Amino acid sequence: MPKLLLVVSEDWYLVSHRLALGVAAQAAGYQVTVVTRLGAQRAQIEAAGLRVLSFEMARRGLNPIGLLREALALARIYRRERPDVVHHVALRPVVVGALAARLAGVRAVVSAVTGMGFLFADHARLPWVRRAVQRALPWLLGRGLTLVQNDDDARSLQGFGLAASRLRLIAGAGVDTDRFAPSPVPEGPPVVLLAARMLRDKGVCEFVAAAHALRASGARFVLVGAPDPDNPATIQRTELEQWVAAGVVEWWGQRTDMAAVLQQAHIVCLPSYREGLPKVLLEAMACSRPCISTVAPGCRDAVRHGDNGLLVPVKDAVALAAAIQQLLDDPQLRQRMGARGRARALAEFSQERVIDATLALYAQVRS
Numbered sequence: 487m488p489k490l491l492l493v494v495s496e497d498w499y500l501v502s503h504r505l506a507l508g509v510a511a512q513a514a515g516y517q518v519t520v521v522t523r524l525g526a527q528r529a530q531i532e533a534a535g536l537r538v539l540s541f542e543m544a545r546r547g548l549n550p551i552g553l554l555r556e557a558l559a560l561a562r563i564y565r566r567e568r569p570d571v572v573h574h575v576a577l578r579p580v581v582v583g584a585l586a587a588r589l590a591g592v593r594a595v596v597s598a599v600t601g602m603g604f605l606f607a608d609h610a611r612l613p614w615v616r617r618a619v620q621r622a623l624p625w626l627l628g629r630g631l632t633l634v635q636n637d638d639d640a641r642s643l644q645g646f647g648l649a650a651s652r653l654r655l656i657a658g659a660g661v662d663t664d665r666f667a668p669s670p671v672p673e674g675p676p677v678v679l680l681a682a683r684m685l686r687d688k689g690v691c692e693f694v695a696a697a698h699a700l701r702a703s704g705a706r707f708v709l710v711g712a713p714d715p716d717n718p719a720t721i722q723r724t725e726l727e728q729w730v731a732a733g734v735v736e737w738w739g740q741r742t743d744m745a746a747v748l749q750q751a752h753i754v755c756l757p758s759y760r761e762g763l764p765k766v767l768l769e770a771m772a773c774s775r776p777c778i779s780t781v782a783p784g785c786r787d788a789v790r791h792g793d794n795g796l797l798v799p800v801k802d803a804v805a806l807a808a809a810i811q812q813l814l815d816d817p818q819l820r821q822r823m824g825a826r827g828r829a830r831a832l833a834e835f836s837q838e839r840v841i842d843a844t845l846a847l848y849a850q851v852r853s
Contacts, residue, residue, distance in 0.1 A: 488515070488516050488570035489519065489568065489569045489571070490516040490517065490569065490570065491519050491567060492504060492507075492518065493521045493573065494521075494522045494576065495523060495576060496522060496523055496525065497522045497525050497526075497528060498526070498527050499522075499575075500522055500527070503765060504575060504659060505530075507840075508531075510841045512535055514845055516571075519537040519538070519539055519567065519569075520536050520539070522538070522539075522540075522543075523540070523542055541559070541563065543556055543578065543579065543582060544556070553582055554585075557582050558586075560583060561587075561590040563586075564586055565590045569592060570594060571594045571851060571852060572592055572595050572596070573596040573844075574595070574598060576598070576599075576600050577600075580598065581622070583595070583597070584597055584626035584629070593851075594848075595629055595631070596633055596847055597630060597631070597633065599633065599639055599643065600659075600762035601760060601762030621646075624646055624647035624649075627643070630851050633654050633655075633847065634653060634654070634655055635655070635656065635658050636655070636763055636783055636787045638784070639762065656847070658763035658840060659765055659837075660768075660835060660838070660840030661768040661769050661772045661837055663831055663832055663837070665745050666744075666772035667773065668773060668824075668828055671752055671820075677705070677708055677750055677752050678697070678752065678755060678810055679708045679748070679753070679754050680693045680708070680710070680711075680755045680757075681741075681747060681748070681766045682710075682766060683713070683717070684713045684726060685719040688757075689758050689780065690709065692802070692803040693707070693709070693757055693806065694709075696803050696810055698734050699807040700810060700814075701734070705752075706736060707735045708737075709735050709737045710741050710747055711739075712739060712740040745769070745773070749773055752813075752820060754767065754770035754775045755777070755778045755810070757780050757798065757800075757806050758782055758785055759800050760782045760783055760784060761782065761783065761784030762784050763784050763835075764785060767788040768831060771794055771827030771830060771831040771835070772832075773824075774828040775827065776794065776795050776796075776813055776820045776827065777795035778796045779796075780798055780800045781798070781800065785797070793823070794824075795827065796809040
C-alpha cells in the first residue's frame, strides 16, 4: 500500500480544508498520515481513519535558522516513514517541506501553494524576506509538481523562475455541495456576513468601516471567526470587542457549523487583499448566497462581477459600502446572483472534482 504524507501547519486547517481528501485518498488505496501541529482536532482526524504524527511548525517568523531546523526535523520523519508521496499545503509547509524532501531524497512531491501569504498581500511588508523567498522558490519547487489555485499565482511563480511544466491548477479545496446547500433566506433585517480569520488582510477593517457608513440601512453586519495570534496581521480581541460595544457589528466568534452560519446570511462579504481561492466564498455560493469581494487574485476567481456577486477595489471601504447597499436595495438581484453562485459551485468547485484531480496528481508524481 503506497504511503501518502499530508503536511499542514495546523490540525484545524486539515479538518476544515483537507480531511475529505485524506479520507478519499485512503479509500483509493493510500496509507494516509497527517503530519501537523496537534491541537483539539486530533480525535476528529483519527476518527476519520487517518494516522497522525505530531510536528511543531511555527506559523510566525521567517528566521532562516528556524526554517532549517524545521526542515531537518521533517526530513527525519521522511527518512523514517519512507513516503511514496508527500503533499505540502500552504506556503510555509511548502518551503519547509520542499527542503526536507530534498534532504531526505523524496522525489514524489506535491507542493500546494494555496495563496501567496501575508508577504505578498502587502509589498511594503518585509521586502527583503519576500525577495529571498522569490529567489529560493524555483529551486525548492524544482522537484515534483506545484499546485496553485488561480492563474495569478501561477504567473507569479513563473515570474520567479519556476518552469510552467512544474505547475498545475486545481480550483481550491472543493466544497461539499450537499452539506452547503440552498435554503430560504431568513426573515427579518438582512444579515451581511464576513467569515474569516480576524485579520486585517481579510479586509475586516474595511468591512467595519462599511458597516459604520450603512448604520441607517437597518442591516445587521456580522463577523465570524477568531483572531490569529500567529499572524502579524491579526486583529486583537479588544478591538473586536470595541466595535461590538459601539454597535457597529456583531461578532459571533469562531464557529464550526459554517453551513448553518451561511444560511443565516443574506449577503456574504470577503474584501480580502489576496487569496488562493477563498473557501468561504465557494461555500456561500453553494448555499446560493450572493457574494461581495475584491478584484484581488483568488477573490476574482470565485466571484464574477455582475454574475454571482460584485467586486470592489482592494482597501476601498467606500466602494464596499456602495456594493453592499446595491444588494440590500435589490432582493431580486440577490436571488439571481445566489442562483448563479450555486450553479458555478456545482459545475466548477465541487469537492468531488477537486479530490479526483488531486488523486490524479498523486499518480502523476509517482510515475
